[in-house]
Amino acid sequence: MMIFTCEEHIDMAIDEYVDETEQAPDVMFVDNSEKLCRFCEKKAVYAVGC
Template identity: 50%
Template sequence: MYCCLEHAELALDIAVDEYETAPKIEKVEEVLSCEFCENQAVYVVGN
């Protein structure tokens, strides 16, 4: 999931609920949009 700083906690919660493990969190190098709003994504959260 691509997320902005504001939605990083929400993305972490969703990833933990879905995969039941600690997700990887990496900074986004590209210009992408947050999956929860229209802001620029800062992190990618997932396994």
């Protein structure tokens, strides 16, 4: 499971990951990504998951 998120929604992404997997996620900086934030459709800055 990988959640892409903007700076504003990083907390929501971490909470969702922990709720679904019951594990701590890796948080990676996404550079020059064309991915969009799962919560607001802005450009993703982080990838949360494993």
